[in-house]
Amino acid sequence: QVRLVESGGGLVQAGGSLRLSCAASGRTFSGYVMGWFRQAPGKEREFVAGLRWSSGIPYYADSVKGRFTISRDNAKNTVYLVMDKLKPEDTAVYYCAAGFSPTVTLSSGYNYWGQGTQVTVSS
Numbered sequence: 001q002v003r004l005v006e007s008g009g010g011l012v013q014a015g016g017s018l019r020l021s022c023a024a025s026g027r028t029f030s031g032y033v034m035g036w037f038r039q040a041p042g043k044e045r046e047f048v049a050g051l052r053w054s055s056g057i058p059y060y061a062d063s064v065k066g067r068f069t070i071s072r073d074n075a076k077n078t079v080y081l082v083m084d085k086l087k088p089e090d091t092a093v094y095y096c097a098a099g100f101s102p103t104v105t106l107s108s109g110y111n112y113w114g115q116g117t118q119v120t121v122s123s
Contacts, residue, residue: 002026002112004096009117012086016121020081022096022114029053033104034079036070038092038119048094049081050104059104064090086121094119 008020020036035050049070051058058070069082079096093116101109 002098004098004112004114006094006096006114006117009094009119011120011122014086014088014121014123016086017082017084018086018119020083020094020096020117020119022079022081024077024079024096024098029077029098031100032098033101033109034070034072035097035099035101035104035107035110036079036081036094037097037107038090038094039116040089040092043092045095045107047105047107051079052104061105083119086119088121088123090119091121092119093117 003025005023030053032053036048037045038048039045047061049060049068051070067085072079095116096114097110098112099110
């Protein structure tokens with residue numbers, strides 16, 4: 001059974017950095033796409049960043065491009081999201097997801113989700 005466990009969230013001042021981790025277990029993820037999504041209070045869940053595990057090619061939402069970096073560690077079966085230059089509007093619960101979506105950016109294509117980790121950016 002696939003299990004995704006996020007960690008690394010917390011409270012940070014605007015301009016600061018955080019690194020989120022997503023530990024994946026339950027199967028081999030080489031054929032999967034891995035994504036980070038976020039949901040702020042009163043808003044819909046939105047795509048943040050994603051990659052295809054096999055190639056490692058990253059995809060980013062325009063709102064985070066140049067500030068966030070997604071990567072994966074094959075040996076640890078872990079996906080990371082390094083978030084730099086954080087803004088108050090980045091405040092949300094961040095979710096890790098895995099699936100076979102042909103389109104990395106669509107949440108409907110992901111089959112497995114973590115429990116989420118809170119990121120709060122103060123101004």
